Amino acid sequence: MLPQVFTFAKVPDTARSSIYNAIKEGKSRFGMWDQEVSLREQYHGANGFLLNIKPGDWIVHVNLPAYGQCVAVQVCGEYDFDQGVECAWGRDFCNYLTVDPSTLIEFSRNDTNVLPSVNLRPMRRGQRVLNVADFLTSIENLKTSRYNDITPSLRSIIHLRERVNQDVLPRLTQAIQEMNKGKDFEIFLHEVFMQMPHTVSVKNGFGWRTDHGADLLVDFQNPIGGVTLSTRLVVQAKSYSGAHHDLNAVDQIVEGMEKYNADGGLLITTGQATETLENYAAEKSEACGRTIDLIAGPEVGRFVLRHAPHLLIGNDFT
Known part of the structure; x- marks a missing residue:
């Protein structure tokens, strides 16, 4: 079974550094909401999806550590809650998932290795990435720098061609045979x-x-x-x-x-x-x-x- 993939977004500029450092220390934090206790103690609809994130799933922090950049990391523990980090408006980002820093991958949101079908422009603070297979392919591309030499303007073409080669042509040949x-x-x-x-x-x-x-x-x-x-x-x-x-x-x-x-x-x-x-x-x-x-x-x-x-x-x- 494929893992789940979630994007965390909309971190204010003043908190980016703290959230980025927390990821490298093994905590993928989520906040900016009026929440004073753990979701396990008091359910909070806006953040309730965090309870469904399990070890093996992926979290992508969008626009971190800077705008246009992304940090992807794999979850290795359950949801938890602590005192969060100090922000300009007080303590926040108290919700967190334990993550494995050794899986951390940083990349540009428009990196040619990332398939255009992977939505890294979420409209909400927390959002599911539906095309998980393409996300996992993108991660492997990033690890091997597969398309680093491809001009960014050709990004959609190179991935379309790969999709045709891997998906369309085999199905076309199958139809011809049938x-x-x-x-x-x-x-x-x-x-x-x-x-x-x-x-x-x-x-x-x-x-x-x-x-x-x-x-x-x-x-x-x-x-x-x-x-x-x-x-x-x-x-x-x-x-x-x-x-x-x-x-x-x-x-x-x-x-x-x-x-x-x-x-x-x-x-x-x-x-x-x-x-x-x-x-x-x-x-x-x-x-x-x-x-x-x-x-x-x-x-x-x-x-x-x-x-x-x-x-x-x-x-x-x-």
């Missing part, structure tokens, strides 16, 4: 190849004939200085779910390259490529002296989006 089983996947890929310029795709082995290891024969015609050079590719199409362990498709490609005098081979599988599959394709490629490439898993979705997006988006086929 809607295209067996020969249907070959027909689907034929339509994709036919959208590429200077490319001719031939559906091979349909009906009673054997395909001799080639589901599709794809000729790429490259005009250079009035002369057209052609490259022939043997394509094996596999509509798989889960990991792709079967090596027979690679053997079929080798057979197809020999039969049709092809320049190379390509295995397109909706399954996840395994190390065994990749190594076997490399071994056979070296043995026959022709390149055997692999498009697998999420890369299938990327391949279709790049070359035939209209097959996925819109309501026409023109």
